[in-house]
Amino acid sequence: MGKKDRQGPRIAFVTLRDMPGTQVMFWVVDECPYCGERHAHLAGNLRDADPGETLGEHPAPCRPERSYELTLPPRPKRKVGKEERRRARRAARAEDVEDV
Numbered sequence: 001m002g003k004k005d006r007q008g009p010r011i012a013f014v015t016l017r018d019m020p021g022t023q024v025m026f027w028v029v030d031e032c033p034y035c036g037e038r039h040a041h042l043a044g045n046l047r048d049a050d051p052g053e054t055l056g057e058h059p060a061p062c063r064p065e066r067s068y069e070l071t072l073p074p075r076p077k078r079k080v081g082k083e084e085r086r087r088a089r090r091a092a093r094a095e096d097v098e099d100v
């Protein structure tokens, strides 16, 4: 998908999951931008105010020398098509100004 293979962090879309029976939440990366596999990152505790604070740049578990940026995906309205993904990428870039 990319044009240049830069060393900068790539965007990784996450979903928030909690572990049944615990107070622990995870950010789950369904498709890692590097290896395509699923990764999970500790998002915090259910009692914590805002798991969103743990979003942002994290080292990729599969590529210790690289990192990716955990980002909430824009809510898909219908099916996720090409157009939707393009928009998602743009939204991810603009997230500094347009924070969720």
Ligand SMILES: [Zn+2]
Binding pocket: 032, 033, 034, 035, 036, 037, 039, 060, 061, 062, 063
């Ligand atoms: Zn990976």
